[in-house]
Each structure stands twice: as C-alpha cells, then as structure tokens.
Amino acid sequence: MSSKEQAQRDGDGRLNRARILVVQDDSLSRPLVHDLLELRGHEVIEAANADEARTLLDIEHLDTRTFGSSIEADLPGACRGG
Numbered sequence: 001m002s003s004k005e006q007a008q009r010d011g012d013g014r015l016n017r018a019r020i021l022v023v024q025d026d027s028l029s030r031p032l033v034h035d036l037l038e039l040r041g042h043e044v045i046e047a048a049n050a051d052e053a054r055t056l057l058d059i060e061h062l063d064t065r066t067f068g069s070s071i072e073a074d075l076p077g078a079c080r081g082g
Contacts, residue, residue: 019043019060023053 020042024030027048034044045060047053 017041017043019045021045021047021053021056021060023047023050025049
C-alpha cells in the first residue's frame, strides 16, 4: 500500500477521505495547504476569498464541519458585522 493510500485510512483501516474547502487569500500559502491536504488523501477545493467560498458551498457537496480554522476579519469578501 502506498503512503497516500495509507494516509486515506484511519486506525481501523477504513477510508478516511474528506472534501475540504481551503479559503485563503494568500496566493502563496493556498497551494501549499492544498498540496499538504492532497498528499494526505483528501480532495481539496480552493477559494481565494469569502465570496468564492460561499459560491462553492452552494454548488459543491461539502461537509460543513470546521477543523483548525482561522477566520481573518480582513479576508476579501468577508461578511462585516450586522
């Protein structure tokens, strides 16, 4: 079994693959995060700002659980209070 196949399995050997939406406005960081998650066997979808993320959430079948997220108040397209 390849390391990629091994990364897709949990401790019981079951497949552990997720579709992950990465929202990052930094064009240098976004591909790095994408590649790291893909190497772990996940399907990665990218958005450069909050508006793109909202659109993708509307059209993609994504699990909306959040893992280790960080919300930047100055992310382009981000909702402002109110």
